[in-house]
Amino acid sequence: MPMIMANRYRILRRVVQISVLSLFFAGNAVGWKVLQGDLSSSLLFGVVPLADPFVLLQVFATGTMVAGQALLGGGIVLLFFAAVAGRSFCGWVCPVNIVTDLADTVSAAAGGENRALQMSRNARYWVLGLSLALSAWLGIAAFEWISPIGALHRGVIFGMGMGWTSVVAVFLFDVFVVRNGFCGHLCPLGAFYSLTGGWSAVRVLHSKDACTRCMRCVESCPEPVLPLVGKWNGAVTSGECTNCGRCIEVCPDRAMRFGLWKQVTERDPKEVAS
Amino acid sequence: MTDRREFLLGLAKGAGAAVVGGLVWVGYLDGKKASATVLRPPGAVEEERFLAACTKCGLCVAACPYQALVLARPGDGRPVGTPYFVMRERPCRMCREIPCTAICPTGALDTTLVSDGEAGKKALNINKARIGLAVIDRETCIAYWGIQCDACYRACPVIDKAITVDPARNDRTGKHAILGPVVHSDHCTGCGMCERACVTKKASIFVLPRRIAMGESSDRYIRGWEADDEKRIHDVPGDTTTMTPRSDKSPTDYLNREDL
Numbered sequence: 091m092p093m094i095m096a097n098r099y100r101i102l103r104r105v106v107q108i109s110v111l112s113l114f115f116a117g118n119a120v121g122w123k124v125l126q127g128d129l130s131s132s133l134l135f136g137v138v139p140l141a142d143p144f145v146l147l148q149v150f151a152t153g154t155m156v157a158g159q160a161l162l163g164g165g166i167v168l169l170f171f172a173a174v175a176g177r178s179f180c181g182w183v184c185p186v187n188i189v190t191d192l193a194d195t196v197s198a199a200a201g202g203e204n205r206a207l208q209m210s211r212n213a214r215y216w217v218l219g220l221s222l223a224l225s226a227w228l229g230i231a232a233f234e235w236i237s238p239i240g241a242l243h244r245g246v247i248f249g250m251g252m253g254w255t256s257v258v259a260v261f262l263f264d265v266f267v268v269r270n271g272f273c274g275h276l277c278p279l280g281a282f283y284s285l286t287g288g289w290s291a292v293r294v295l296h297s298k299d300a301c302t303r304c305m306r307c308v309e310s311c312p313e314p315v316l317p318l319v320g321k322w323n324g325a326v327t328s329g330e331c332t333n334c335g336r337c338i339e340v341c342p343d344r345a346m347r348f349g350l351w352k353q354v355t356e357r358d359p360k361e362v363a364s
Numbered sequence: 365m366t367d368r369r370e371f372l373l374g375l376a377k378g379a380g381a382a383v384v385g386g387l388v389w390v391g392y393l394d395g396k397k398a399s400a401t402v403l404r405p406p407g408a409v410e411e412e413r414f415l416a417a418c419t420k421c422g423l424c425v426a427a428c429p430y431q432a433l434v435l436a437r438p439g440d441g442r443p444v445g446t447p448y449f450v451m452r453e454r455p456c457r458m459c460r461e462i463p464c465t466a467i468c469p470t471g472a473l474d475t476t477l478v479s480d481g482e483a484g485k486k487a488l489n490i491n492k493a494r495i496g497l498a499v500i501d502r503e504t505c506i507a508y509w510g511i512q513c514d515a516c517y518r519a520c521p522v523i524d525k526a527i528t529v530d531p532a533r534n535d536r537t538g539k540h541a542i543l544g545p546v547v548h549s550d551h552c553t554g555c556g557m558c559e560r561a562c563v564t565k566k567a568s569i570f571v572l573p574r575r576i577a578m579g580e581s582s583d584r585y586i587r588g589w590e591a592d593d594e595k596r597i598h599d600v601p602g603d604t605t606t607m608t609p610r611s612d613k614s615p616t617d618y619l620n621r622e623d624l
Contacts (some may be wrong), residue, residue: 118425127422127426131420138468141469157470163469213381216385220385223386229416230391230393231419234445235443236445249420252437253437253439256438361525
């Protein structure tokens with residue numbers, strides 16, 4: 091039971107991620123109408139269109155306008171994550187998260203903090219910019235053609251082919267080259283949702299008063315988004331937080347929890363001062 | 365001072381890495397983009413625009429009741445994540461409802477290309493699909509050898525329009541007919557039923573994208589014996605002039621200047 095409590099969000103996230111993939115798989119293989127298509131664009135219950143807003147942004151960069159169905163779908167998804175769920179696509183939906191979480195667990199178990207490279211976390215914003223620039227140059231949605239995310243979800247739903255190579259590459263990159271390398275440093279989709287994720291209603295909240303500064307949350311956080319720990323009461327404000335809840339489940343003091351933005355009581359003292 | 369220096373240095377590093385990554389990326393994509401012979405679902409817009417607009421969602425593939433459409437996997441040698449047919453295995457059955465085209469959320473498959481009538485009250489018409497064009501290899505087609513076979517003709521959903529059988533005299537025997545199939549591009553939808561039906565080891569009738577299989581006639585020639593063919597060139601500007609560096613000189617100049 092404590093094992094489960096200490097991993098409750100991780101388990102929940104796996105359930106959500108695998109359910110989404112399974113429903114898409116059944117949508118193609120058996121014809122279930124719950125979710126059809128894949129993570130690029132889809133139909134929910136055969137009626138509600140959903141679309142990846144970053145894919146659409148790349149399509150726009152090629153100079154192509156898409157039909158209203160896709161526009162509506164992209165709007166719905168963008169609004170949901172920007173207003174409600176933050177960057178939680180990365181932690182709760184994206185199947186590559188399963189791979190990179192596994193990579194982190196494996197390398198932590200091997201005691202490996204030494205990776206081959208140091209890399210700036212801002213690299214992903216360069217990749218985001220490149221995705222759009224190359225889309226405009228070549229006339230195709232540039233990231234979608236090389237995306238390991240696409241290779242994995244499309245592989246599960248429609249057949250893997252050689253797509254496993256890029257998925258294994260992501261795993262090995264995270265284990266040997268850069269910690270949290272793909273999701274935290276390179277992925278332009280994560281960068282996109284980081285840019286839109288700073289205003290969402292659902293946040294991780296921290297209570298300084300309960301905190302004993304053991305720093306387990308900071309060690310386990312896949313993004314450096316916890317400057318407030320032990321310093322002030324408030325919400326994690328960075329758009330780069332994936333709402334994965336890892337900090338909450340590792341905290342022995344119940345100093346972290348999910349909550350709504352409006353429940354924030356204090357802000358970054360430095361921010362207030364300036 | 366050092367702040368600014370560090371900032372600019374960081375920017376230069378980032379830009380340098382981005383250019384390196386970008387060049388590798390472009391090189392990879394440029395090789396992947398070209399896939400000339402891929403056959404798209406009914407109602408697909410022209411290939412270059414299709415590649416830009418398709419979001420690789422696979423809704424068309426899931427919608428196909430005959431599971432004829434395939435979503436290209438990495439390693440299939442076709443633009444990854446895009447739908448295509450392999451006619452010899454699973455040709456298009458030309459559904460009247462055209463579920464693949466109708467479900468496309470982006471307009472990469474456009475129902476107006478497979479519809480009749482005015483805007484507002486369109487009726488789907490699968491016969492307007494132009495997936496490709498069936499092409500016959502007369503050297504391997506046994507009907508052209510003089511052996512009786514009309515498998516492709518019988519399989520054609522637009523029989524007697526898209527494929528007809530033209531009788532010709534068999535000069536070898538002097539007393540038999542050669543009943544050779546002929547494809548007509550103004551009716552062929554490229555559905556591929558003929559390719560699947562063909563009895564030769566490798567199909568002697570096969571579907572190619574129209575831009576590969578067809579030529580384009582010149583504006584400089586008309587069929588004077590056909591009443592309407594002249595209309596084809598009505599909008600072509602009449603006084604076409606070719607300008608070269610020599611065009612500046614008058615034809616008489618060189619005679620007068622004697623620099624022959």
